[in-house]
Amino acid sequence: MFGTSGVRGPIGEEITAETALAVGRALPSCGYDHVVVGRDPRETGAVLVDALASGVRECGGDVVELGLAATPTVARSVAELDADAGVSVTASHNPAPDNGLKLWTPSGQAFDERRRGEITACVENEAWEFADWDAFGDRRRDEDATERHRDALVAAVRGATSGSETALSGGEPSVATPLDETVVVDVGNGAGGVTAVALDRLGCSVQTLNGQPDGRFPGRPSEPTAENCALLQTTVANSPATVGIAHDGDADRTMVVDETGGFVSGDALLAILAREAAAPGDTVAVPVDTSLAVDDTLAEHDVHVTRTAVGDVFVAEAASEDGVVFGGEPSGAWIWPDETLCPDGPLAACHVVELVAREGSLSALADGVASYPIHRENVETDRKTAVMERVAELASERYPDEDVTTLDGIRVARESGWFLIRDSGTQPLIRVTAEAREETAASRLREEVSAMLDSAQA
Known part of the structure; x- marks a missing residue:
């Protein structure tokens, strides 16, 4: 059910x-x-x-x-x-x-x-x-629920701002100053208007797109993908805005646009938010289909990564463990366990704006995260269970000395990169992902996966 x-x-x-x-x-x-x-x-x-x-x-x-x-x-x-x-x-x-x-x-x-x-x-x-x-x-x-949420968002950001100022000055927490950023918030005709209200309360100049709640979603499709956020990208690029925010219908997801109008990928945003939330020795929870770029970015700061099955409920379960200070999915779900174990899109939006106010250009922050070649493909089959069982057998046989995990599908981590084969929970598809730090290695991994799937379906 x-x-x-x-x-x-x-x-x-x-x-x-x-x-x-x-x-x-x-x-x-x-x-x-x-x-x-x-x-x-x-x-x-x-x-x-x-x-x-x-x-x-x-x-x-x-x-x-x-x-x-x-x-x-x-x-x-x-x-x-x-x-x-x-x-x-x-x-x-x-x-x-x-x-x-x-x-x-x-x-x-x-x-x-x-x-x-x-x-x-x-x-x-x-x-x-x-x-x-x-x-x-x-x-x-x-x-009063939305007002309480707004107040919690404001308190979370002002607490972070005061804390960072204290660390820099070595003194007592200072009175929070306005963020003073220009922000465009694409509510997507959904329920996330609390974001605009909280950012206004934090001192931002806020413009909204698709701000009228309308369950027909006339402004754009509800999912905040790069394709669906074209108007947000254009608006930010042609305005003094330093960041654009996009929510889905119920505002548990947030994606962002930088000051040039560029859509920040989910993996890059995950790396940026995780790096900001975690201190050396901390752990961040991410799903099995997350890019190596996140691992590499966090490793530079001695932050550990634990992987979960795909789905924010699994990320939340991991985020509830000791030592895990942040959890996120590249699809736009972001969790700060000290605040709530629910993906909180408005909280993510406020943290992003606070980060831009403190660090400057969002595009520069995104450019600091590597982008590796990644291949994604959907393979149609009406025998998902049988094929996945055979894939598991073949992976065990062919990669006895590699890191093979079955947390969600079959994930094989090799020295050159990794690949993931998992069945769709809603469609007659098997989803394939292969990533490496170099294109030649990524293509080679994809060929290995294709050969294994061919054998599994024979």
Whole structure:
């Protein structure tokens, strides 16, 4: 029922009011008696919120509704309101016809495999525990969640600014000064308007694009890719702005544009943010498909890297471990565990602007991260499981002395580079990635992968 980032899909097919009602019933039946609910701007979300709240209440649970709210706002509110769980009604960066549900714990971490399995079993077995007629739960509205999130963002950045100034001066923390940057924020017609408000509060001059919440996403597709952020790039390039920010529909993702209008790659942004967050000896969590450029950048600063399966829930699990100070995915999910274990796009945006205010040119920071040749390919197959089983056997046979991991697919690390073969969780595809520090080595790795896949499919 659940993927690694909740349940989502087309409305009226995979996602219906019945889906939300069932999850709502399951939450208090599994011990989550106090539930916070918010949604992105998709109009279908209003129906799903009503259905979910009804399910929670008829099984004796209480609901606090936040209305339109960014996913990190919802996740932060679970602990702030002393709740047991949070639900974001959103399909994140998916297209407008989709919707879904993301579930959050008080730490801000998404429901892990055990919790997802618990809810799934309850739904599939209809193992509800209905309350008596006079013991239905309450439903109330909280109007202050976005303001609390804004205040947390401002405090986090002012704390970082004061801390850095203290380190430089050797004295007491100074009064925070305005960031005084010009920033363009492409909200993408989503729920991330809190970013613009927080940056304004921090002293920035802020221009917004696609700032009106609209679940049809008329301004651009919701996912903040380079292709989808063409208007943001042009706007920044032709203005005095020093940075551009782009969110997806529920603002758990952030990507950025530098002062020249150049789109900063996810790997480069990961390296920049991780280097800033970590001190020598610290550890950063990244998924298995992250570029070697991140490893090389962090190694220069004696920062360690631990790899996880692909998915922000897995990065968050690793980020909760001692010594791990930051986690990120090149797709745009960024986690500061001292703040929250939810990917917080507005927090990432504020940290990027603070970094630019302190260090200067974002393009120079990005240029300081190496860019290596990387090959990506999708291979169609209707035998994903059988092919992946054979790939695992072949990798063990052909690379007995190499670093072979099966954390998420098959990843083989060689002296010249690495390759990853993993099956898609949603499509009849096997995804292939090969990277090396030189083009010849990257091409050679890709040829090795092709030969192995041919053998596996024979």
